[in-house]
Amino acid sequence: MNKKTVLYCIFLLCAPLLLVAQKPLSALETYLQLQGMENVSRQDSTIKCDLKYATTDNFTKTILYDSLFNTIYLHPLAAKKLLEAQRYLKKLHPELNLLVYDGVRPLSVQKKMYTVVQNTKYAAYVANPSRTGLHNYGMAVDLTICDQNGKPLDMGTPFDFFGRAAGTNKEAELLAAGLLTSRQVKNRRLLRKVMTSAGFLTISGEWWHFNAVSLGEARRSYKVVK
Template structure:
């Protein structure tokens, strides 16, 4: 861990075994969307968390993905939007959207998800100045254009361009080659293990 001062919440995550992403992978970019108002809720949710953390297993895979990307496409980098999400923040997020149409997109804290284990990462690819490649939709976009299940159809419908699909496929390739799993509804979300595996073998980050 660097000499940079971290919050009690971040220290708690370190004490629970989480690793600081940028300390471990200095070349990676991080922009925690929930530490800003630039997210689907429009409010700051990570007011006590400014750095990204992951479980060591997920971090090992992320480091491999960054290496694969930078070897095949020098000048490009992964850009992390979200990583571990402590259960306390999951509750805060759920409270913000409860009773709104957005509630359907946020997991109830009583049903843990892989972010709560530090085993999921939301990310994109950026250039050497940190500008993200065009993936067709913003992060946390709730519409069919965010899905990966029928990107050719989305191109035919005019919702995506071939270049946007190519950018997504590059992201998927480096992440899956590093051992991550995709999900069909969100181009930016990748899991290091299955949820069943996490619930059986790992601890939820409080």
């Protein structure tokens, strides 16, 4: 049996396995790719993913995305910055990884979230879809840091905690008041360090939220993912 025949036989044996491994894209992923969003999970599988709004493990207790959707998609600019942040984190702490809770959030998902929280205690915390936010452009990411086993580091509050302990601008006061520990503040500072080193912008109210550009720049230069 010559070399070409051997290679052909190997291909015939492996082809079914390759077809199984390449599961078809969901309608949502297909749409996101058509909108120019990049699959960050494919580019760096060490960045962990736990999209909270694709499950009931979120403050609305409702699945807001396709239930099979658990892949990080971002605008190419934000994706590039996130990859840089992960590389920097691995340089500082090889045993740690970024863990993403939310990336691009299509406007349709924002509308669903807004509808679900009406007449609840969370209504004031969800922006009206008529006022687009950076998630709707794929220019914002919600995330934390996890250890080698995928366990999130202690940041003092859970993701989407609605209270002052989630803020970043008065951590010294929160520490003095006993609402945060020194370890929790240290973990938050590490997250901010790796994200800002890659060019992300912080916000004062949520330790987990980072913007790749300003909202003004996004509205001027980029399109909303509907």
